[in-house]
Amino acid sequence: xxxxxxxxxxxxxxxxxxxxxxxxxxxxxxxxxxxxxxxxxxxxxxxxxxxxxxxxxxxxxxxxxxxxxxxxxxxxxxxxxxxxxxxxxxxxxxxxxxxxxxxxxxxxxxxxxxxxxxxxxxxxxxxxxxxxxxxxxxxxxxxxxxxxxxxxxxxxxxxxxxxxxxxxxxxxxxxxxxxxxxxxxxxxxxxxxxxxxxxxxxxxxxxxxxxxxxxxxxxxxxxxxxxxxxxxxxxxxxxxxxxxxxxxxxxxxxxxxx
Amino acid sequence: xxxxxxxxxxxxxxxxxxxxxxxxxxxxxxxxxxxxxxxxxxxxxxxxxxxxxxxxxxxxxxxxxxxxxxxxxxxxxxxxxxxxxxxxxxxxxxxxxxxxxxxxxxxxxxxxxxxxxxxxxxxxxxxxxxxxxxxxxxxxxxxxxxxxxxxxxxxxxxxxxxxxxxxxxxxxxxxxxxxxxxxxxxxxxxxxxxxxxxxxxxxxxxxxxxxxxxxxxxxxxxxxxxxxxxxxxxxxxxxxxxxxxxxxxxxxxxxxxx
Numbered sequence: 001x002x003x004x005x006x007x008x009x010x011x012x013x014x015x016x017x018x019x020x021x022x023x024x025x026x027x028x029x030x031x032x033x034x035x036x037x038x039x040x041x042x043x044x045x046x047x048x049x050x051x052x053x054x055x056x057x058x059x060x061x062x063x064x065x066x067x068x069x070x071x072x073x074x075x076x077x078x079x080x081x082x083x084x085x086x087x088x089x090x091x092x093x094x095x096x097x098x099x100x101x102x103x104x105x106x107x108x109x110x111x112x113x114x115x116x117x118x119x120x121x122x123x124x125x126x127x128x129x130x131x132x133x134x135x136x137x138x139x140x141x142x143x144x145x146x147x148x149x150x151x152x153x154x155x156x157x158x159x160x161x162x163x164x165x166x167x168x169x170x171x172x173x174x175x176x177x178x179x180x181x182x183x184x185x186x187x188x189x190x191x192x193x194x195x196x197x198x199x200x201x202x203x204x205x206x207x208x209x210x211x212x213x214x215x216x217x218x219x220x221x222x223x224x225x226x227x228x229x230x231x232x233x234x235x236x237x238x239x240x241x242x243x244x245x246x247x248x249x250x251x252x253x254x255x256x257x258x
Numbered sequence: 259x260x261x262x263x264x265x266x267x268x269x270x271x272x273x274x275x276x277x278x279x280x281x282x283x284x285x286x287x288x289x290x291x292x293x294x295x296x297x298x299x300x301x302x303x304x305x306x307x308x309x310x311x312x313x314x315x316x317x318x319x320x321x322x323x324x325x326x327x328x329x330x331x332x333x334x335x336x337x338x339x340x341x342x343x344x345x346x347x348x349x350x351x352x353x354x355x356x357x358x359x360x361x362x363x364x365x366x367x368x369x370x371x372x373x374x375x376x377x378x379x380x381x382x383x384x385x386x387x388x389x390x391x392x393x394x395x396x397x398x399x400x401x402x403x404x405x406x407x408x409x410x411x412x413x414x415x416x417x418x419x420x421x422x423x424x425x426x427x428x429x430x431x432x433x434x435x436x437x438x439x440x441x442x443x444x445x446x447x448x449x450x451x452x453x454x455x456x457x458x459x460x461x462x463x464x465x466x467x468x469x470x471x472x473x474x475x476x477x478x479x480x481x482x483x484x485x486x487x488x489x490x491x492x493x494x495x496x497x498x499x500x501x502x503x504x505x506x507x508x509x510x511x512x513x514x515x516x
């Protein structure tokens with residue numbers, strides 16, 4: 001009973017960027033642009049820092065190896081995501097109707113809902129390493145990224161913010177993960193902050209004890225290589241335990257809280 | 259929806275050996291003793307080498323840390339096994355009626371059925387390390403171990419075979435995993451050979467390319483420490499892919515074949 005591969009609407013001839021956009025997105029509503037940030041210093045008491053909709057293989061990889069422009073999720077990384085692609089929530093992000101409901105859809109919806117700011121690692125933002133060669137790379141997602149909120153990109157190389165269509169503004173943070181989280185919390189204005197990935201970014205925030213809740217979707221594949229999510233991370237020692245789990249034909253959803 | 263802990267019939271006052279016996283067993287029927295071995299050189303054409311009913315946490319641990327007489331499965335290792343303990347198959351091994359049917363029970367039954375020989379690592383056999391101090395340790399399982407077939411124990415220290423009640427004979431193999439498998443295949447006389455664990459033994463056989471099929475039951479817990487099952491093992495490169503998966507409230511069952 002292996003989950004059937006879904007035929008992707010963009011699988012014929014469209015740019016690989018589109019797949020990345022589809023899989024790495026944040027939330028699906030655009031009813032509000034990002035608000036002015038850094039002005040709501042007392043508004044984040046209820047803010048949770050969450051990882052959500054984070055797909056992993058059963059051997060513990062959150063992305064395949066050798067990320068590139070052609071393989072934004074690493075080689076075979078796309079095999080982690082069919083559980084989500086087939087849901088109504090996912091299809092709706094692209095203005096499509098259809099898709100499945102049920103448990104996968106509920107977790108998919110939760111993975112996009114309620115966030116006021118996002119934090120992304122450098123690899124999550126793009127394949128470029130080192131100094132920015134120019135201003136041309138603006139993320140995997142085209143002109144209207146799926147975040148629709150202030151989105152903080154961790155990097156060692158300064159760059160001016162980029163205001164995109166649909167409410168997403170990318171801010172480049174060069175002074176570390178704690179500083180990025182502080183800014184994101186302020187920007188979130190009482191909503192949650194999503195640590196959007198990739199694997200190494202989640203691991204850094206985990207080790208720093210800065211994440212309140214994590215939802216992993218285990219897809220029924222083994223990758224063998226790639227970005228190992230749990231290696232060397234002692235989740236119980238960090239205070240986490242499994243507080244929720246539900247399985248479908250396409251994924252086993254595990255929520256860790258503390 | 260965390261799986262409820264089952265009240266174990268032996269949880270009050272009985273020896274920890276009993277829990278180990280319960281959890282580390284092989285198959286439940288005793289209709290035949292072990293046959294004379296090394297006499298069926300052509301009878302193993304159909305023999306498969308299988309790992310079955312092998313419980314792991316979602317962060318990839320097949321046992322907890324610090325195995326001891328008190329913690330034969332390592333600390334918190336027993337949290338990996340509720341999916342099995344609650345099944346009819348498991349209860350029947352102790353002459354009890356009751357227990358649940360369904361998917362977990364089917365996998366539990368398969369994990370004990372059809373094996374003509376077993377291979378166990380030294381830690382699977384007991385907590386003693388180094389040379390055998392005397393002949394007194396005869397496994398975790400009391401006088402009538404649950405294997406009921408020739409059972410080959412990997413060790414660096416020679417020891418005479420031990421014939422137990424119920425058809426189990428422990429043979430101590432000092433010349434490596436390949437030699438142990440050869441002997442086990444002959445002894446199995448056309449039935450399958452089970453690599454009964456522990457984690458390190460399974461990893462050694464995996465890396466040597468000697469396992470045909472593996473069934474892992476992922477229990478909805480994270481351990482953080484212990485014996486990591488998949489770390490540094492590239493399952494696809496070894497030829498494995500997920501050929502079967504089914505999830506219940508208590509475990510996600512993944513079968514890997516090649």
